[in-house]
Amino acid sequence: MNRFAALDKTPQARGLRLTQTHVLLVIVAGLAFVPLVVTDSFTLHSIIMILFFAYMATSWNLVCGYVGQLSLGHAMFNGVGGYVSVLMFTQLGLSPWLGMLFGGLLAMVLAVLIGLPTFRLKGPYFTLTMIAFAEIVRIWVENTNDFAGIPLKGAEGLIVPNRGDDFWAFQFSGKVPYYYIILTFLALALAATAWMERSKLGFCLKAIRGDRDAAEALGVNPTRYTSIAFALSAFMTAIGGSFYAQFFRYINPERSMGLELSIDMAVMAIIGGQGTVLGPLLGAAILTPIAELARGAFGGGLLGLHLVVYGFALMACVLYFPKGAIDPLRKIFRKIAGGGAK
């Protein structure tokens, strides 16, 4: 699974990359029409959750999928984003639209501080360190009611006071505005990934992933490029955390910073296809409904069934589809595109 982002410079691939941009545009445009068709609030809510997880998995993928480091600590950035924007809103009256940028910046700083000493760690060592960092942040927040005058409220979590329909407060009574907001975020994240793939940053990351020492010998500074990508990924994850906080108007450390959210993000990206633009979106689109179906169908009669399915899907992907579920789709696509070219 180290190589599935390998550079592919065949002519078809170049053609495909064009097609991929088209696919992206078609998907986003198609999604933009969904609220016109779907008026049922629950269905819309479910689709918002799918898009939210797709956005989170895409943010995760930005660094982890391309550098090949498995972070199981990204929930920490999600939590930082949520906490900063909510606290700035409740304490300073700052609009969450601005607050989330501050949350994102703080997450970036945190990411660089954590990343500098840990990027050198290989494979499982990096993963274990990230789990440890995220757990430290979570345990600390859970046990801190008040930090330097800031009411973190510990494990109780933070409540966003209700302001009714107010754009600047990032609060809406209907679901449609939230839908378009998360769709915009997702589109931006996908565009950022697509852009990065073709940018110098992307090439350097791929080189680092392939062979870190060789990349260094060629003058690529691995720490610098991984830090940039890691910071970018942390920033985007934190923005997602702010969205979560505004959408549910409640956050607590257990959910927003817990290991489970980190696993969810990683598993969705990996099953969909890490190191690809559309993989994480596909992963979220497959796995989120599985969880909901399992809940709805058995109503808790078979506890934890959806997680068993996640587990099997993860194992099957690692063993048989190391490039993720997107890979077979891409092959079919390539065939069609290739056939068309001839």
Added chain:
Amino acid sequence: MDAFILSYAVVNGLLQGAIYGGVALGLSLIFGVLRVVNFAHGSFLMLSLYISFWCWSLFGMDPYLSALITVPVMFALGYMVQSVVIAPLIRRESAMVVEPLSALLLTAGVFLVMDNMALMAFGPDVRALQGAYYIPTIFIGGIPISGQRLIGALAAFVVALGISYWLRHSDMGRAIRATAQNRDAASMSGINVPAVYAVTFGIGCSILGLFGALISPFLPISPSIGLAFGIKSFVVVVLGGLGSISGAIVGGIVIGVFEAVASQFVTATSASIGSLVLFILILVFRPQGIMGRA
């Protein structure tokens, strides 16, 4: 803090730390040989605790006697997981640089499946053995020492010594060490590498089977018990040195005593933050651990 409280804390830490070490032995052994970080480590312990519990509650079997069942069952399960789930990955990647991340993901999948299957099968209720009160608590100078915990702690030392001896002096042990050093060379000199891997994984899990039987008398059992021990085992093994048998015991004792003494000064939550910080520092500055070789 007076001397009594301090020595009391140290005794607590030693007992608990040795048990942590014993539980972590399998994780270290498997990593040392296969280079696989077994994310499902705690899940195997959870399962052997359940087996021990059911032996007691269905057949009235003494929990210590249930080791006769848990050890072979866990060996078989470990052997099977290795040969069915992990072996295909190792075969696929044998030609290239081994990528331990895929293995971590694979065992993370095993963890999700095992923990949630247990939830589906056994339900979320907490269970605990009640029969095992025949081992009294001994008081030494006013310090209570739980007989059951003492047995668990002693067993950790015995198992660690036994495994080291066996690795050094048996044919299979030598084959395992050879494979750990160089898989390809071992394979060329006629060692059946897949079999060695499966046996190693089996042994790693059977140690958990033994400790499941040893700690089931005093530990409440629930489907999520594995994760608590699993994460602790990672910390212990990294501290002692991934792959080192003696390191697992040393790491366990360091963590046990550290937490016991630290939690007399600060809350247990701060102590657990402390041990995670220790874990990160070790990984960053001495990734080979206390006992590991550079």
Added chain:
Amino acid sequence: MLSGNLGRALQRVLLAGAAMAALGSVAQAADAVKVGCVLPLSGGSAAVGNQTRVGAEIAARLINEAGGIKSLDGAPLEVLFADSQSKPDVGVTETERVISRENVSVLCGAFNSAVTFPATEVAERMKTPWVVVGSVKDEITERDFKYVFRINNKATYDAREQIDAIDLLKEETGEAPKTIAMLYEGSDWGRSHAANVKKIAAERGYEIVLDEAAPPNQTDFGNQLLKIRAARPDAVIVALYTPDHLLFTRQMMEQRLDLPFGVHSVGGGMEDPSFYKALPAEAVSYAFVQEDWQIDKLKVTDDPVIQAANDASVEALGYGLSAYSAQGFSAMYVIADALERAGSADREKLREALVATDLQEGPALITGYQRIKFDEQGQNTFAHGVISQNLDGERKTIWPKANRASDTAPVWPVPAWSER
């Protein structure tokens, strides 16, 4: 093991099918009233969620067997359970589902305050009444909501009652602890309880000598027990969930740690029936437990409905009613009462009926309350927990005095381990 559980699940399905078939003949005239119940059926609090579910199921069955909602031509209750997995976002999503998809008339749940808090907001926005079960976070009924009703205690009540009970024993015997230690699990419930206890204890003149949070799912309480030993408190107030509470209690017995005025648990582990199955009676003797229902209710009541409920619980779970199943049970009877008076399954009419609720008898009071009546915030101001002491291998109510049986004599102070 697996087959046992699956078998039970199958049995449940078959039974439900049979029950529906039986109902079919009675209730063809009226449509069933749909009640949504959001509970943590998997995840950290799954054991509690399942007990609550069984309680609600039993109540719905008994109500339906007794002829359903009479003002609705005998319409039966149909309870739809949804799994929150103890997570806020999943709870909200499920709430959306049962309101808009299943079209329920009323909701109940969700045990975890972290789920109930945002989920009730959805219910308020979608104008669907919600009867809170099990969540104690104060703010849930402090938001001027019109559709949220809570039968059980607020968190502050729980803490006050524990100190009240100590005060009552002091009044009766003239003896009381001077110093108190607190040991609690370091998440939402434990921490907020500890904060409340601290405030009230200080007001009543008790000194808190140890304030110790413990991370959940410990494998050893030796360190905390040592800290308690070093602090030498007269009594300890404990807020731990089942696994930790079990371990703490067992190790405390093994270590023979003496506390002259005993252990005061605010429930959690100590109201879970599996807790008592896992420990010898010696380990829990003389401990005080604050619970959201009266554990010896069966002895002091002759209500056949409650007896039948207890039998059904033994059949479904292997043990009698617990605080959790009793709360689920009570919620269904409160809803049925409101439906009866509303004469309609319409959400608005049902809300008006719930506002007017004033129950002073009947199975809804199974939890040991004298009355259920909601204030303008939807809080039942007559809610109270019941505190019992473990005496002779069972829990006997000692507080409030009105609920105490005439032959119950609290043991206060508690004897040392060496004298037991």
